[in-house]
Structures are given as C-alpha cells and as structure tokens.
Amino acid sequence: MATTTATATKYWSGGKSPFNVEYGKLMMWYFLMSDAFTFGAFLISYGTTRFATNGWPNPNEVFSSYPFKPEGSAPAPLVFVSFMTFVLIISSVTMVLAVHAGHNMEKKKVVFYLILTILGGLTFLGCQAWEWTHLYHEGAWWGRNPFANADGTLSTTNFTNFFFTITGFHGFHVFSGVIINIIMLIMTLRDKFEKRGHYLMIEKAGLYWHFVDLVWVFVFTCFYLI
Amino acid sequence: MEQTTTAAIHHDTHAGGGVKEIWKVTIILSVLTAVELALGFWMMGITNEMERHFIKGAIIILMLAKAFYIVGYFMHLRNEIKNLIMTIVVPLILFVWFIIAFLTDGHSYNNLKNNYSPAYQERSKQQMPKKEEKPESTNPAEK
Numbered sequence: 363m364a365t366t367t368a369t370a371t372k373y374w375s376g377g378k379s380p381f382n383v384e385y386g387k388l389m390m391w392y393f394l395m396s397d398a399f400t401f402g403a404f405l406i407s408y409g410t411t412r413f414a415t416n417g418w419p420n421p422n423e424v425f426s427s428y429p430f431k432p433e434g435s436a437p438a439p440l441v442f443v444s445f446m447t448f449v450l451i452i453s454s455v456t457m458v459l460a461v462h463a464g465h466n467m468e469k470k471k472v473v474f475y476l477i478l479t480i481l482g483g484l485t486f487l488g489c490q491a492w493e494w495t496h497l498y499h500e501g502a503w504w505g506r507n508p509f510a511n512a513d514g515t516l517s518t519t520n521f522t523n524f525f526f527t528i529t530g531f532h533g534f535h536v537f538s539g540v541i542i543n544i545i546m547l548i549m550t551l552r553d554k555f556e557k558r559g560h561y562l563m564i565e566k567a568g569l570y571w572h573f574v575d576l577v578w579v580f581v582f583t584c585f586y587l588i
Numbered sequence: 589m590e591q592t593t594t595a596a597i598h599h600d601t602h603a604g605g606g607v608k609e610i611w612k613v614t615i616i617l618s619v620l621t622a623v624e625l626a627l628g629f630w631m632m633g634i635t636n637e638m639e640r641h642f643i644k645g646a647i648i649i650l651m652l653a654k655a656f657y658i659v660g661y662f663m664h665l666r667n668e669i670k671n672l673i674m675t676i677v678v679p680l681i682l683f684v685w686f687i688i689a690f691l692t693d694g695h696s697y698n699n700l701k702n703n704y705s706p707a708y709q710e711r712s713k714q715q716m717p718k719k720e721e722k723p724e725s726t727n728p729a730e731k
Contacts, residue, residue, distance in 0.1 A: 373671060381672040391676055402683055406690050413694030416702070416712040422632055439632065444625050451621065455614045458662050462607060510716030517716060572662045576655055583651040587628045588644040 453482025464561025
C-alpha cells in the first residue's frame with residue numbers, strides 16, 4: 363500500500379476516516395452509485411430491447427419541435443433538446459460555483475448561485491413538461507406509439523414506454539434536486555451554515571445535482587442522438 | 589472546508605484549481621456537447637450503416653469524456669484520496685459486463701425471432717398506416 367512510505371498519511375491505521383471525507387458525503391457517493399446502477403439498468407434494458415427489434419423510430423423525426431414553433435415550418439430536430447442540455451450543464455456550473463463560494467464562506471455568493479441553479483432546474487423541468495405535453499398531443503404516451511419506424515414499418519410501444527419511463531425518472535430526480543436546492547437556499551438564508559461554521563451540506567446537495575446532470579448526458583445521448 | 593466537522597478529516601489533498609478550473613471545465617463540456625450535436629446533425633444525412641455506427645461510437649466516446657469531466661471536476665472525485673475513488677469506480681466496472689452481455693443477448697434474441705418466428709417476420713415487414721390528421725382514441729400500434 364501507499365501508506366508504507368514515511369510521509370504518506372496512514373489512512374488505515376485507525377484514528378481517522380480512511381476515505382478522508384465526512385460520513386454524509388461518503389453516503390451520498392454510495393447513494394449516487396446505487397442510483398447509477400438504477401439508471402444504468404434502465405438504459406441497458408432500453409438498449410437490449412432496441413437490439414432485439416428490427417426497426418426503431420427515428421428520434422430526429424419524433425423530437426423535432428420546440429415551443430412557439432411557427433405552424434408549418436420545417437422540422438427542427440435536436441434544437442430543443444440542445445437547449446435543455448445546455449440549461450442543465452449551466453445549472454451544474456452555477457452549482458459548482460455555489461459550492462466553491464461555500465468553501466470560502468461567502469454567504470451572498472452562495473445564495474446568488476443557488477438561486478441560479480434552482481432557476482436552471484426549473485427551466486429544465488418546464489422544457490420537459492412542454493415536451494411531454496407536445497408528445498402527448500401527438501398521440502404518444504405509455505402504451506401508445508404513433509411514430510412509425512425509421513423505415514416506415516409498424517413500430518412497437520417499446521419506444522414510447524422507455525422514453526417516458528426514463529425521462530420521467532430523470533425528471534423526477536431533477537424535481538427532487540430542485541427541492542433539495544430550495545431547502546439549501548432556505549438554510550443558507552437562515553444562517554444555518556454560518557452558525558455551523560461550514561457549508562458542507564451544500565457540497566452534498568451539489569453532488570446530487572451534478573449526478574442529475576450526469577444522467578442527462580447519458581439519457582440525452584441514448585434517446586436523442588443515437 | 590477548513591472548518592471540518594470531524595477533526596480527523598484532512599483536507600490537504602483537496603484544493604483543485606478554483607473558479608478558473610470551473611470555467612475551463614465548463615468550456616470543455618460545452619465544446620464536447622457542441623461536437624456531439626454537430627455529429628448528430630451530420631449523421632442525419634448519412635444512410636450508410638457502417639458510417640452511422642462509426643459516428644455513434646464517436647458520440648459515445650464524447651459522452652464518456654463528458655461524464656469524466658463532470659464526475660472528476662464538478663464532483664471533485666479527482667481530488668479525493670485514492671481509497672474513495674476506488675470504492676466508487678471499481679463497482680462501476682460491472683457495467684462493462686452488463687452492457688456487453690445484455691446487448692449481445694438482445695441481438696441474439698432478434699436473430700432467433702427473425703429466423704424462427706414467421707409472425708415476427710411478417711410484422712417487421714408491415715407498413716405503419718399513415719398518420720391521419722385527427723388523433724385516434726384507440727391504440728394504433730397493437731401489441
């Protein structure tokens with residue numbers, strides 16, 4: 363082990379946390395790992411089903427609209443989802459900045475960046491709500507698939523079932539992330555962390571929020587790009 | 589993080605590059621996403637299956653790069669000590685088996701159906717009726 367060198371900290375010889383993090387943060391990591399397996403299972407079952415089917419709807423035909431799109435204008439694939447992706451990435455950045463400000467005990471900055479993060483999360487949820495509504499009005503829902511396969515053959519409901527289940531599960535994570543961030547904001551405003559002397563709680567909320575962004579990277583790629 | 593809950597936690601390993609690093613990673617993530625999208629747009633005009641698979645592979649590699657930057661820098665996993673990194677990353681290796689085994693299985697199942705199930709072959713050739721203007725109340729894609 364690396365601990366044999368004289369200068370290295372002996373993490374396993376007792377008296378200190380072998381992982382060098384506090385309990386809550388370690389447990390957040392483990393929770394996120396288990397959550398990664400849940401999402402992984404979803405995405406892999408989606409992949410398996412796709413591999414076990416001859417045809418599949420073309421995502422560029424299905425997801426080709428955006429709000430206030432002029433009637434009769436050309437389909438715009440990837441446009442709206444690109445926007446959603448950037449919103450989520452930027453909200454992740456503002457979250458890192460909030461965590462960073464927390465390290466430096468800058469309450470005002472923490473509040474500012476947390477508000478931006480919450481707004482980003484709400485924007486994303488709004489986009490998703492719009493997209494779901496739009497697809498619903500096109501006739502798509504669990505158990506209903508109005509979209510033909512890319513080659514025009516009869517499709518199955520697997521496409522919509524997986525889409526709504528996985529983006530729904532992710533959206534639920536975003537929703538709970540926003541709630542957690544709102545709680546963090548209230549706690550910051552009430553000087554909870556100032557009194558505690560550290561902003562480590564924000565860091566844990568941040569881990570969760572980044573994970574939500576991370577999952578979207580995968581969901582976005584699997585459903586919209588490939 | 590100088591004010592720790594537990595005295596036993598050493599934050600000597602921490603640090604990272606601060607705000608500068610955050611913006612650097614932001615730019616990297618944005619560029620990677622832009623490249624992914626460019627590939628996605630490019631792929632729309634390509635019909636050759638082989639080329640499409642190639643582009644999809646490239647997109648997946650970019651996706652993994654993004655995951656690395658988010659986990660490594662935004663979640664600070666890179667700056668944690670090795671013990672913690674290993675306990676998180678090693679279990680995720682299961683995904684390698686997970687992906688290979690399940691996708692192969694799906695592929696094989698499709699082959700079996702294509703070879704032995706006349707009903708499946710029949711259905712795969714069936715054209716979807718063109719969408720009518722008013723949405724139907726009944727399920728157009730039955731079983």
